[in-house]
Amino acid sequence: MGGLIEITLGIMTAVGGFVDISELVFAAQAGSRFGYALIWVFAFATLGIAVFGEMSGRVAAVAKQPVFNLMRQRLDFGLGLFTLIASVVVCVITCAAEIGGVALMLKLLTGAPYSLLAVLSALALVTVIWVLPFKWIERVFGLLGLLMLVFAVATVNIHPPWHEVARGFIPQAPAGLPAKDLVVFAYFGVAIVSAVLFPYEVYFYSSGGIEEQWGPKDLNINRLTTIVGFGLGSLLALAILINAAVLFRPLHIDPQMPGTAALQAAIPFGRTGLLLALAGMVFAISGAAVETGLSAAYATAQFFGWDWGRYKKPRDAPRFTIAWLATFAVALAIVLTGVKPLQLVEWAVVSSIIVLPLTYLPLLLIANDPKYMGKHVNRRLTNSLGWPFYGLLSVAALAALPLYLLAHGGAL
Amino acid sequence: MKPDGPIKLLAELRDLQIVDKDDRICGICDDIELEGKPGGPLRIKALLVGPGAYEHRVPRWLFAVVRLVAGRSVTRVPWSSVETVTSRIRLKTTGEAQGLRQVEDRLAGWFGRLPFA
Numbered sequence: 001m002g003g004l005i006e007i008t009l010g011i012m013t014a015v016g017g018f019v020d021i022s023e024l025v026f027a028a029q030a031g032s033r034f035g036y037a038l039i040w041v042f043a044f045a046t047l048g049i050a051v052f053g054e055m056s057g058r059v060a061a062v063a064k065q066p067v068f069n070l071m072r073q074r075l076d077f078g079l080g081l082f083t084l085i086a087s088v089v090v091c092v093i094t095c096a097a098e099i100g101g102v103a104l105m106l107k108l109l110t111g112a113p114y115s116l117l118a119v120l121s122a123l124a125l126v127t128v129i130w131v132l133p134f135k136w137i138e139r140v141f142g143l144l145g146l147l148m149l150v151f152a153v154a155t156v157n158i159h160p161p162w163h164e165v166a167r168g169f170i171p172q173a174p175a176g177l178p179a180k181d182l183v184v185f186a187y188f189g190v191a192i193v194s195a196v197l198f199p200y201e202v203y204f205y206s207s208g209g210i211e212e213q214w215g216p217k218d219l220n221i222n223r224l225t226t227i228v229g230f231g232l233g234s235l236l237a238l239a240i241l242i243n244a245a246v247l248f249r250p251l252h253i254d255p256q257m258p259g260t261a262a263l264q265a266a267i268p269f270g271r272t273g274l275l276l277a278l279a280g281m282v283f284a285i286s287g288a289a290v291e292t293g294l295s296a297a298y299a300t301a302q303f304f305g306w307d308w309g310r311y312k313k314p315r316d317a318p319r320f321t322i323a324w325l326a327t328f329a330v331a332l333a334i335v336l337t338g339v340k341p342l343q344l345v346e347w348a349v350v351s352s353i354i355v356l357p358l359t360y361l362p363l364l365l366i367a368n369d370p371k372y373m374g375k376h377v378n379r380r381l382t383n384s385l386g387w388p389f390y391g392l393l394s395v396a397a398l399a400a401l402p403l404y405l406l407a408h409g410g411a412l
Numbered sequence: 413m414k415p416d417g418p419i420k421l422l423a424e425l426r427d428l429q430i431v432d433k434d435d436r437i438c439g440i441c442d443d444i445e446l447e448g449k450p451g452g453p454l455r456i457k458a459l460l461v462g463p464g465a466y467e468h469r470v471p472r473w474l475f476a477v478v479r480l481v482a483g484r485s486v487t488r489v490p491w492s493s494v495e496t497v498t499s500r501i502r503l504k505t506t507g508e509a510q511g512l513r514q515v516e517d518r519l520a521g522w523f524g525r526l527p528f529a
Contacts, residue, residue: 065499069429081470081474305429305461314523315523315524319519321523
């Protein structure tokens with residue numbers, strides 16, 4: 001029974017922790033600008049994160065190898081070092097976007113100045129990581145992030161045209177779009193793939209598996225968490241997209257501010273819906289800030305062979321602790337320069353997808369290596385999903401920067 | 413177990429994590445020192461750990477950056493101190509006995525003075 005509760009909690013935590021500021025922004029904007037036409041991209045990216053998340057958990061459980069140990073062994077030191085630097089930069093930018101997002105939400109709730117709230121948010125997150133046992137941090141942010149379920153309830157309540165929603169799962173580009181809008185559509189597609197597959201999610205998930213000393217007996221739980229947890233989390237993001245298509249698109253509202261999405265719950269449920277949505281977003285985005293801050297530290301510590309671990313006291317992993325403290329400090333400094341959170345979100349998704357192929361290649365290689373994985377090497381199904389997905393991801397990575405520049409970050 | 417036959421040095425040793433006899437992380441095997449004479453067999457003399465060992469693995473300009481940020485110290489761990497080589501290199505002794513974990517231990521002392529650390 002205790003085991004069942006643990007599994008349920010783990011899955012719920014994965015659901016609540018799935019949505020971050022980038023998914024929030026791009027899901028709401030995608031629905032408002034293109035209706036249901038980008039649903040298939042969300043579904044496709046969710047399949048990708050389930051495949052690679054499961055693989056990273058399996059490698060952690062069987063080969064006991066965190067992602068950045070693999071980088072050095074499989075990519076060569078120089079390319080591994082490049083990937084490390086790029087990944088840390090991506091994590092810092094993403095962390096800054098999350099801190100900015102939390103500050104924006106709190107500003108909507110309290111009316112206090114944005115910069116002050118950014119400083120207080122960063123300090124609160126650092127204090128929480130320093131003081132609380134990690135299991136608690138993960139559970140608190142993940143479970144309270146489930147307040148965002150109010151978006152899914154709103155979806156049911158506003159009665160979207162379900163047949164059109166279902167049609168959105170078929171790969172498509174809206175017919176009759178001018179070339180300019182097609183570029184924006186393609187940019188949104190790449191950005192959604194990037195937002196769902198953020199590399200920090202894999203660093204964080206696999207490092208957690210190693211710390212919790214997963215073994216082959218945990219492989220079923222790993223599979224369940226990545227498929228069910230990530231799948232349900234993605235449904236939450238889809239609910240935001242559908243709500244935006246129903247509520248914002250007819251009124252030509254472009255929800256560029258993350259807080260605008262909260263109106264989706266306010267329209268059917270009034271003040272209570274608004275508060276639940278904002279609170280859920282604060283906790284979900286705070287959780288993502290914690291994950292990105294720690295992921296930069298994981299990456300660095302694992303690459304250089306320092307003591308690391310979120311279950312360890314700061315004194316037992318001092319260089320790891322300095323690394324996450326520095327990540328939060330730099331991220332906060334970026335926020336305080338006055339750069340808009342939306343701009344940070346765009347930088348995060350574009351830079352992130354460029355790093356993604358380098359993150360997933362060593363994972364694919366080692367998951368196929370019987371010397372490390374024994375009988376738990378990738379099966380045919382995983383490879384037939386993983387390799388083509390990897391190819392498409394590489395194409396998306398090459399296209400990301402040109403599309404960002406051509407689409408002016410979606411501002412066309 | 414420790415391989416007694418020929419091993420693929422680069423593939424099987426370099427970049428592996430090193431743990432001590434108490435399973436504490438002690439660094440990464442950044443390079444390997446060999447000994448031997450021309451025409452004779454090569455033997456592993458020591459594992460090299462530390463930023464100084466990156467010198468032959470990265471472009472010169474990058475090593476200059478590494479040296480600036482992390483210094484160029486190298487710790488030599490004698491091959492005789494290695495207990496096993498699997499997906500990790502396990503030592504027969506504590507990391508401290510091999511001159512490893514010095515920075516970690518020094519910082520741990522400072523952190524120990526902070527609340528909740």
